Amino acid sequence: MVLNIKRASSLDGATVNVQDVLKPFDHQVGGHTPFTSLPNGHLLKPCDEREIYFYQKMPKIIKSIAPLCCSTIQGSSVTTFDDSCLNCRQHQLENVVIPESIEGSPILNKRKLSKNFIVLSDLTYRMKSPRILDLKLGTRQHGDRATVAKIACMTAKCQSTTSASLGIRLCGMKCPPSESKNQVSISKYEGRAMDKMELFLAIRQFFNVPEVVLEVAQRKLLAIRDVLEKANGVRLFGASLLIVIESDPLESTPIDNLVRIKVVDFANATFDGFQGDNFYEGSDEGSILGLETLLGIIGHQA
Template sequence: MLCLDEATVCKPVVEKELEFYECLPGELHPFTPEYYGVIKVKVLPDGEYISLVGTAPNNYTPKLSSNFKRLRFRRSGSLEQDVGAAGMFEEDAGCNSHATATGMNPWVFRCHRDHLATLAATIEAKNTPQNFLVLENLTWKFRLPCILDLKMGTRQYDDNDSLAKRQRKMVKVVTTTSGKLGVRVGGMQVYQVTSGRFLCRNKFYGRTLSAGGFSAAVRHFLHDGTRLRVEVLPPLIRRLEALVDVLENQTSLRLYTTSLLLLYEGEPVQQPTDKLREKRESMERSSSLEDRAEDIDSDGSSSGLERSSSSGSLSAILVGKEVVTPEDRRGTAATSARKMNRRRSSSCCTEEISAEEPLTDVRIIDFAHSTHKGMSDSVVYSGPDNGFLFGLENMIAILKSIHRDYR
């Protein structure tokens, strides 16, 4: 992918994905990247380098930032990166026992290098610009973005795929957690405060995991090297539950081969227990001052200061360790019961004071094989996408289990 600035990414146009963004159901907008339009990108020789040039869509003004990291593509095929991010990323030892620190996620760097070589050769050969979608960069508001990329659903092929491709995709499903849980790890990066670096995993790691290994990988994603970031779990769970509610009401949507991104801010923060303690002490000091004001009131009457506790809304999640089975997705009665249980588990009790929640996000990406009734596809489905929902509800169950174990 390319980018206009730190707030955007630009990916080559696939006509079906373009159509999906242009007629996206309104209920999905909060769970997808913002779509800004299409740009044409052309290749220009620039000495020993190749420049990729495009003009921003009319409805978008690029942001200028000194923190913007750039890659430079040599005509020889090699890729260079700014030294500003040097040493911030490394592949986890589980992926590569000889990992070294690099300036960007190693898998991302490899994909960029290979794709840019193909892109430059294609555009130069045809001597015509290529169209790119301009989308929101979901990480740009984060200083140290921790990202879990989840390949969702129990079906990973398109209606237009060949029989051979369908068979390859089905093998990946039945031999990975996609078949058992409806979700598998497609990649991750998690910031470690102990080293000051991101540890990275790629899609091949995700394909090796068992159901138990998947749960362990999620815990790994939530651990910063010193502690598990339990405070990010309630907002992530609430966001995922909101997505379930939306998808259960979509009667023709199919999100085949899409990914679900879970993001949270990796920058070290004050632990919630410390924040709660500080707020309680502040309230006690304030209450003490009010008591004094009443004691010195000259006429002996109340000073009129009203005492009110600041009630919070930090949800306590009550969970079990079960995961959803494909059969659980069948029947409206079961669906209604699950929705009621989700609501109860998210609001069963509250704490008097809530800590400020960290920055988190949940979004769906990659719609080149998605469809709904508003598109021009020959096949129109009915009912919700139970394969995607199967994975989504298992993901929620796993996060709730972790929250119960660590809170």
């Protein structure tokens, strides 16, 4: 199956034949939908319509902690956002044919064969040797529209893991090999089986980085916590905190750019009755608990 996609919006500049530039994405650690790499630091993520709408309507305050979304692809139409990066405004996707797989790696979610994609900024872009940590955030993961069976399943998963008590659960972790250590790789299944102490140890291992780098991570996590405290009515059900740290930096790279942290996966997130969901008051305490837990583990005295 292929998708024939024609662009919907038109801006001046060159067009890009997408099938010529797609590559499997090497640095994915969490989630079940494979991402595909596009040029200039972008990823193609298969998603459902709801997540597309969420990116289209996302409150400004959440935009500041989410990856930049440059365009959405829905069946046959490509929409490039006004606030997309310069590259995306100048190099429009045109007559895109997205193949089912690329170099043996699937692009379309096999279960859903989704025709919806979002083009997101890649947090690992230009990193030589990234450490990657995906932590599922919050104490509740199901959206308001979940079925009774789904609610029961997701609630049980939260209760039987560190999610319910700590507001985070390890969903994937990769640390590249170093001179003294082998590569570390932890799957979401191993993350689900972790107790509090095992989670603490894994996170401590991930943040075993130079003090100056750790300080940048602490500062960025505090900033995200502050945003969540101000984000009234937002609920990040099922979202993850994605943390990427360069372990083999060039001397010329600014310290600030060695640590990239964003909130990702908004398929079940909601705000202000989005798509007919419930209205919620105040901030998302479950996600804030997760940030507090993480800040506590990496030694920040709040």
